[in-house]
Amino acid sequence: xxxxxxxxxxxxxxxxxxxxxxxxxxxxxxxxxxxxxxxxxxxxxxxxxxxxxxxxxxxxxxxxxxxxxxxxxxxxxxxxxxxxxxxxxxxxxxxxxxxxxxxxxxxxxxxxxxxxxxxxxxxxxxxxxxxxxxxxxxxxxxxxxxxxxxxxxxxxxxxxxxxxxxxxxxxxxxxxxxxxxxxxxxxxxxxxxxxxxxxxxxxxxxxxxxxxxxxxxxxxxxxxxxxxxxxxxxxxxxxxxxxxxxxxxxxxxxxxxxxxxxxxxxxxx
Numbered sequence: 001x002x003x004x005x006x007x008x009x010x011x012x013x014x015x016x017x018x019x020x021x022x023x024x025x026x027x028x029x030x031x032x033x034x035x036x037x038x039x040x041x042x043x044x045x046x047x048x049x050x051x052x053x054x055x056x057x058x059x060x061x062x063x064x065x066x067x068x069x070x071x072x073x074x075x076x077x078x079x080x081x082x083x084x085x086x087x088x089x090x091x092x093x094x095x096x097x098x099x100x101x102x103x104x105x106x107x108x109x110x111x112x113x114x115x116x117x118x119x120x121x122x123x124x125x126x127x128x129x130x131x132x133x134x135x136x137x138x139x140x141x142x143x144x145x146x147x148x149x150x151x152x153x154x155x156x157x158x159x160x161x162x163x164x165x166x167x168x169x170x171x172x173x174x175x176x177x178x179x180x181x182x183x184x185x186x187x188x189x190x191x192x193x194x195x196x197x198x199x200x201x202x203x204x205x206x207x208x209x210x211x212x213x214x215x216x217x218x219x220x221x222x223x224x225x226x227x228x229x230x231x232x233x234x235x236x237x238x239x240x241x242x243x244x245x246x247x248x249x250x251x252x253x254x255x256x257x258x259x260x261x262x263x264x265x266x267x268x269x
Contacts, residue, residue: 023174100243121219130201142207214240
């Protein structure tokens, strides 16, 4: 989703290249999409050369500096790399749009000529437009634990919340626990499940409180001025977790039902 926001600011012909993995949501990309068969760098190099690409944007946690250098040496393409975990990159432009981005930490991680673009969150237009609307608050809590909810925390969060609340859940078909989650809420008419929703901004606006991860979504939650609790579930959330903790936002380093309940009663009232 952040790549779509960035794409809107660019000029020229835009093409996406990705693998058709489960949950990839390729149908939501309003640009031409080239399907890659593998992670092999030579396949991507061939595609760049065939299409005569001159500007490459990389957004993938497993693409490293060596991979980028191989592309650069073979094609001469200008490379912009997303980064939010302070990994080494061989790129011309590094984009860390997170609030916690720190230029000093990139000192020996990127080439000397690399341009750093830091700390300006990529907010989708739908959030800017939604914030101007007036909405009735119909949900007490909105739960969004990432598209896959890899830790399967959503049911545990619901169990720790007061039973009478109206709850909305945002997830995607990439959630391996989706069938179990659907079964779990079958007898709970106070819970609404939204899968692959295109109205996340509206759902935030219709909610009184948010439970999420210390991830990119926090930028949108802060933009919509919604009180929240952030629960860390992955190592790539460490920096956002520390930023939120340092700025006195309610966060949990790991799931704990009693700590969560205490935070909710403190910050949701």
